[in-house]
Structures are given as structure tokens and as C-alpha cells.
Amino acid sequence: MFQPSVKDQRAPDATAELDVELRKVFKVFNGETAVRGIDLKIRRGEFFSILGPSGCGKTTTLRLVAGFESPSAGEVLIQGQPMNHFFFFFLFNHLTVAENVAFGLRLKKLKGTDVEERVKQALKQVQMETYSNRFPAQLSGGQQQRVALARALVNRPTVLLLDEPLGALDFKLRKEMQVELSNLHQDLGLTFIMVTHDQEEALSLSDRIAVMEAGKIEQVGNPTEIYERPRTPFVANFIGDTNLFKGRLHAADSSTLQIITSSGLEMVVQSPDAKEWMSNSKEMVVSVRPEKIRLSLSPPNSTVNCFEGRLKHVMYLGTHVHLVVELLTGDRLTVMLPNNAMNKLPEPHTSVYARWATTDCIALEE
Numbered sequence: 207m208f209q210p211s212v213k214d215q216r217a218p219d220a221t222a223e224l225d226v227e228l229r230k231v232f233k234v235f236n237g238e239t240a241v242r243g244i245d246l247k248i249r250r251g252e253f254f255s256i257l258g259p260s261g262c263g264k265t266t267t268l269r270l271v272a273g274f275e276s277p278s279a280g281e282v283l284i285q286g287q288p289m290n291h292f293f294f295f296f297l298f299n300h301l302t303v304a305e306n307v308a309f310g311l312r313l314k315k316l317k318g319t320d321v322e323e324r325v326k327q328a329l330k331q332v333q334m335e336t337y338s339n340r341f342p343a344q345l346s347g348g349q350q351q352r353v354a355l356a357r358a359l360v361n362r363p364t365v366l367l368l369d370e371p372l373g374a375l376d377f378k379l380r381k382e383m384q385v386e387l388s389n390l391h392q393d394l395g396l397t398f399i400m401v402t403h404d405q406e407e408a409l410s411l412s413d414r415i416a417v418m419e420a421g422k423i424e425q426v427g428n429p430t431e432i433y434e435r436p437r438t439p440f441v442a443n444f445i446g447d448t449n450l451f452k453g454r455l456h457a458a459d460s461s462t463l464q465i466i467t468s469s470g471l472e473m474v475v476q477s478p479d480a481k482e483w484m485s486n487s488k489e490m491v492v493s494v495r496p497e498k499i500r501l502s503l504s505p506p507n508s509t510v511n512c513f514e515g516r517l518k519h520v521m522y523l524g525t526h527v528h529l530v531v532e533l534l535t536g537d538r539l540t541v542m543l544p545n546n547a548m549n550k551l552p553e554p555h556t557s558v559y560a561r562w563a564t565t566d567c568i569a570l571e572e
Contacts (some may be wrong), residue, residue, distance in 0.1 A: 224286070225250045225365050225397040226271055231280035233266055240266045242421040243280070253391045253398045255408040258418035259444065264401045265369060267418070271399060272367050285364065297342045303329070303353050304338040310361045328360035329353075331390060333382075348375040352383075359390070368400040372407065384410060405445050409433060417441050439570050442493040449499075449539050451492045452572065463569050465490050469535040474510050476564040489572035496542040498566035501529070501558045512561035515539070517554050527551065531560050 226248040233241040241263045248254045256264040269275040270282055273289045282289040297306050304325050311321045329335040332352040342350055351371060358366055371387070372380045388411055391398050402408050408415050409429040416426045417440075425437045436442035443450060453467035463475045473492050506512055515533040522545070529541040539560055552558070 223250045224248065225252075225284065226399065227281075227283040227286075228267075228270070229281040229283070231267075231270060231282060232278045233263075233270060233275060234278040240421055241270065241277075244423055246416060246423070246426070248397060248399060250397055251395050252413045253388075253400070253411055255400045255402060255412040255415045256418060257402055257405065257408040257415050257445075259403060262418040263421040264403075264418050268367055268369055268399065268401045271365075297350060297353060297357075299342050302339050302341055303334060303345070306342070306353060307357045307360050310357065314361075324360050325356075328356040331359060332356045332386070348379060351375070359394070362394075363396065365397045365399060368398060370402055371400065372404075387411060409445070417444065419444075436493065436568065436570070439491045439493070439572065442491075442568065442570060447496050447540055447542070449494045449496065451494075451537065453490050453492065455488045455490050455569075462564060463490075465492055465569060467492070467535075467537070469537050471513060471533070471535055471537065473567065474564045475567050475569040477569055491570045491572050492567050493570060494539075494562055494567045496528075496540045497526075498562050499539060499541045499560055500562065501531070501541060501543070501560055503552070503556070503558060505559055506561055508561070510561075511564060511567065512559055513537075514557070514559055517552055517556045517558055520551050520554060522551060531558060533560070 224247050226246070228244050228246040231241055231244045232239060244267060256267055258264045266275065270277055271284075271289065273282075298309070301309065307325045307328055308321050311324060316324075325338075326335065329338055332355050334349065334352050334356060337345065337349065337353075342353070345353065351373075355368075355371060368387075372383050375383060384407060387398075391411075400408070400411070409432070412429060414426060414428050415432050417424045417432060419440050425432060425441045427435075432441065433445055436445065439450060442448050451465075451467045451469075451471065451473065453465045453471075453473070455463060456466045456472075457464040461476055461478065463477050465473045465475060467473065475492060505514075513533045513535075515531045517529060518532045518538070519528075519530040521528040524545065526545055527543045529543065531539040531541055533539065541560065
């Protein structure tokens, strides 16, 4: 289950200078448009993530920022200047870990003592100081990634670009490196731009996230906004787990919407701009996060957003219990409850009532 990170509370300064800006950027490969008119403003010192499924254009976007690719249309600016080229050095197999990390510093003609100290510090930051005399072929894929990260950090770049930086690491080390990346970002004050398909990674590390699909940006916001207030059904479904119900707007007053789903469920959604939805009848989608749903064995007092069903699956997952409820209409709900919410796990096929508050669901235009 995803939880908003503490980093959400530290909102980036909207007046901060921009380190990276993309203006109406397109990229076409052999007649296929990979990036479609992207506009992005990344502030100095932000940890900014580009999140999306495979093939959505996120890596192409990062390569455009790096200068590996030239835009077919639009502009890419680094601190207000057009991006011309970005130099990158792959790991050299004939050099040790320490020599690989020092490579860029030696190109800059830094003194030997300064180089040694900065290499030692960079390797310590990525927990690779004991591997300084090894060669790349003697390292695992995850260790090679950490060496590449150390080599980037040692040069103290203006913007650090990270393409799935933790993808080759095992689960435990991945978690440790997430904390380390966050600490590095705070300590160094650099602008980090990370591409990832891992929603939890983006939510826990980022100041802001851009969610991409089919070459376009669906939504940009901080982790809480992206998770709690998605703007499209795609964002709601891609970020974490959710229950989506297709329906049609039936009625609205000053603060609520009444939506009737295709299976006949009547749902009420609280919305600050409810009246604006009634300008014309609309196809709608209601999103309800699994952790927002409550279950009871007897009918509750309120009938609003309360539906009868039967348990189909019950799975104990340590920190929480994952349940699947089949409503009388045939709709299926995914429910997540803390493991202390029940004294005893109910048996499958038990009759239950699922309910949620009008403030715990979101109406989205189909």
C-alpha cells in the first residue's frame, strides 16, 4: 500500500530559478511520435521524477534533456541556455572502480590529492569504498550502477540524470539506496531528474512527479496530489491500486455529484466544482482507493456509498490484509485493511457490506 512521503510537506519554492525547461518538445523516430508536445519546468534543487509504463516516452524525454537526442520540434533549455550536448562516459573495463570515478576529474586537470579525496567521498556515498581496487567485470550489475552514480556525483554536476538507477538492485539494497539517494539530494542540493516505472520509488523520493502515457504528460504534481487527486483515469489506475467504476453523471448540487454506474450502483462523490459538471451529461469514472474502503458484517446506518457483497478472497500480507469483495451487481472491489482492523480474518463467501465516504472517492471524466 502506498503512503505519501514526508517529503510532500516540503513544497518546492515556486519562485526558484529553473534548471531545466522543455517547451513544446516533440520527438519523432521513423514517422512514429515518441514525445508529443511536452512542456516541463524543473526548478533548481528539485528531485523530479518522470514516471510511466514501458514505451511511454520517459527515457526519450530524459535523453532529450541529456542531449543524446535532438528534439524534432520545440526547445530544451538548461539554466536558460539551449542544450547542445551532454558528455557521458561509460565504465571502462581496463580501469579500476576508483580510476573510473576519477576519470572526469583527471580530464579537468585536478590535483592528485583533491582527486583522491573526492573519489573516496563519492564511493562512500554509494557504499562502494571497499571496492575501489576492483574492475567492472568483478562487480554485479547493481554495483556497476552505484559506481556510475559515484562518477556522476564526483563531478558535482548542475543536474543529475538518473535512468532507472535502482533497477538492477535486490529488494533490500534497493530500499537502502532509496534512502541514500534522498539523503544525497538533500546534502548536495543538486537538481535530480529520475526516470522510473516504479510508483513507490517515485512517490517516496520525489518533490514532484510527471506521469507520462503515450508520449504525453498526463499530470504533474507532488506525490500527495498525484496519489490523492489524480486528474485522469490513467493516473488513478497507474499510481498504486484503485477501483474504477464507469458510469454517467445523473445529478449534482453545490458540492456533490450523483453518478450511476453501468451496473446500476448509485455513488455520491463530494466535489468542490460539482455544479460545473452539470453543464452537459457526461460519461464519468469513479475512483476509490482500496485503503479507503471499510467493511462490516452488518448493515451500517448510512446507505450512501454502501453496497452489499460477498468475500471472494482474503490474503494476509503482514502489514495489511488484502480482500476481494464481489458486490451483488457482479462488480469486484479490492480492499486493503490494516492487519489490526480485524480480530479474526473472515472466511471467504462471508456476506459483508462495503462502504466509503463521499470524500474518499474521486469523479473523473471518462
